[in-house]
Amino acid sequence: AVVISGAGVQDANGTYRATPKEYCDAPIYEHVERGAEFKITREPHTNAKTGAVKHGWLLGQNGKPLYGAPTESLEVPSAGWKKFGGDDPVPTVKVQQLEDLLFAMSAADAALECEDWALAVQHCTAGIDALKRSGGRFCDAFKNRAALILSRRASAHLRLKDFKAALRDAVASLELGAPGLSSAEAVALEAARELGCKDESLAQKILEPVGTGRILDPGAPLVLRCVERWVTEVVPLFSSAEEGQLQVPVVTHMPSDRYLDGLDEEARHAVIKQYLPELPFGGTGIISNPKDCLTVMAKWEEVFTSQEFQAKRKALWARRDLSYPLRLKETRTMVAESLAVVLEPMGFAPGRPGLARVVKQMQVYWSADKSCADKALDLEELADVSLADLE
Known part of the structure; x- marks a missing residue:
């Protein structure tokens, strides 16, 4: 709750509670007794000269700003309030989370x-x-x-x-x-x-x-x-x-969980894409132990031994117009598309980004677990490619 007291606009004083509604990534607060007539909201302000967008909190009556506090904080500030269209004095603001x-x-x-x-x-x-x-x-x-x-x-x-x-x-x-x-x-x-x-x-x-x-x-x-x-x-x-x-399964803690808390999947993907553009989003799938790794590789084996996959593999190797780098690129794409039925339900991204993510995780077990390493060799023979090259 936010408690407003001492404001020159007497009716603005009182307790405000957060509503389920949000604006500018922050809750909208409404007066407990007077409802939506008095609100505390986080608002954007665009500099007309530079185009820069800054934010602040406004206490308003029916859409008319009375008092405001410039800050980029997503929390209602307890200090820094100034008079806008209201009367002196400016209010005392107390935030009571409990x-x-x-x-x-x-x-x-x-x-x-x-x-x-x-x-x-x-x-x-x-x-x-x-x-x-x-x-x-x-x-x-x-x-x-x-x-x-x-x-x-x-x-x-x-x-x-x-x-x-x-x-x-x-x-x-x-x-x-x-x-x-x-x-x-x-x-x-x-x-x-x-x-x-x-x-x-x-x-x-x-x-x-x-x-x-x-x-x-x-x-x-x-x-x-x-x-x-x-x-x-x-x-x-x-x-x-x-x-x-x-x-x-073993629990996995990721730093990004804290930083991106509160964002839905679409927003998380957008943030990752904006700030890590060189790292295509590989999805959220996790291979957490050798047993998981073997289970996934068994499913890969079913795909790689299918007539459809083997026909594609032979057709690719029959092409004489491809250099080694281009052949490897085409092989990665073929493998990623063929394994989509296995990887996408597990949370890995479609295409090569998802394949790269799962290969990176599985490499740990190929190095440390003999059963996983042996199965990896079998898969390489079936696919005619080093699995490490699929990352």
Whole structure:
């Protein structure tokens, strides 16, 4: 919440709460009592001479600016406010993140009581965002609040039949280690059943790493992309794994998860493309252990031994108009197109960027694991190309 006091425009004083609406990548705040008549919004300003765009926060009445604070911050500033169209004095501004969280939790509880699951998810997400803005991470109070609100959101996702999201939030809640979260454990097991795991003992075995603190990023415990990746890798085990042969995936933490938190896939791709144009986006697929590597290579072998692939390979080698570099380029393209049915469902990008990403990851296991190395030699013979050259 943002508390405005001492403003020359008396009606502008009071408490403002974040709404689900956003503008300029920041929440729109509305007056608790007067609603949308009074808003606090982040606004852009374009310099007429240079064309440069700067930002600031405005407190306005019915679209008319009263007070403003120039800053590039995505958070409402507590200092630096100036008079625009309002009356002196300028307001005192206090930002109360904890109040936002408590309001969101109360609203989420009310929505759960009314069985409005979508609204409950919305309020829980607002509470999680408030916790992120609070700057806390390591104290028990932060962990307990985060665990509770994640547990609530997991329950709402379960009722909406979004079982992967329910499992993600339940896992994150249990990872935070707050006591008495049997509801999160129950949601995790029910989500696992809905995702294909009919044996509860197997589900418990697969979920054994949960709660050890190794799945969440300890430096950014509310950035859940690492949990999403782990859940994506775990789900296939629910229907295919046997307890005696179980190998639970290793969690992968990526710095980009923190930096690009809050962006959807399209926005993430745009940022990566803008700032790393020399590195084509290879997708989000992960090969996390030797078993994964062997499984993927077995699927490659099915493709490489097919009549269609072998016909393409022979036709390519029969061409006399290609130099070695051009032949290698054409081979990479042929292999990438042929393996699309294997790689794209795993999250690797279409074409050669996705192929390059998976080859780079698999090289680790070709060097360290004999079974992977032997299978790589078999594949090279089938494809008539060094697999390392496919990167």
